[in-house]
Amino acid sequence: MTDELKEWFLMPSIKECLAEYQKQGIGLIADIAKHGCSGGVAGIVYYDETTSFHDHHQEEIWQLVQDHADAAGLKNGEFLQHISKDPRSLRHLLNALVWWAVEVRAQELHELVPAAGAEA
Numbered sequence: 001m002t003d004e005l006k007e008w009f010l011m012p013s014i015k016e017c018l019a020e021y022q023k024q025g026i027g028l029i030a031d032i033a034k035h036g037c038s039g040g041v042a043g044i045v046y047y048d049e050t051t052s053f054h055d056h057h058q059e060e061i062w063q064l065v066q067d068h069a070d071a072a073g074l075k076n077g078e079f080l081q082h083i084s085k086d087p088r089s090l091r092h093l094l095n096a097l098v099w100w101a102v103e104v105r106a107q108e109l110h111e112l113v114p115a116a117g118a119e120a
Helices: 003-009 013-025 029-035 047-072 076-083 090-110
Strands: none
Touching: 003 013, 003 047, 013 029, 013 047, 013 090, 029 076, 029 090, 047 076, 076 090
16 A cells, blocks of 8 residues: 555544545545445555555444444344345455445535535
């Protein structure tokens, strides 16, 4: 992982990570919000990267899981099935969690940006 990618990855919150990711010109929040992470988000592509990202942001990720599970009237374990239907290993589950959390935060940030041409 390059120093540049590591820098955005180490921001205190996922939203701050995304803001830094876009600020550095690595990628666009809107692309993640619209297309997800499976197309490739530099810095969280490989299992070692997503595992490290999870380790650094696990409290926020698991709080998101809890919040979304509560909103859906589910237990955390039940909600995890919506994120990863059948993880083959812990690293597959962590990868799915990271991508899901980054996508959720990207969508939240994207919703805050007024659409081009929208009236103020």
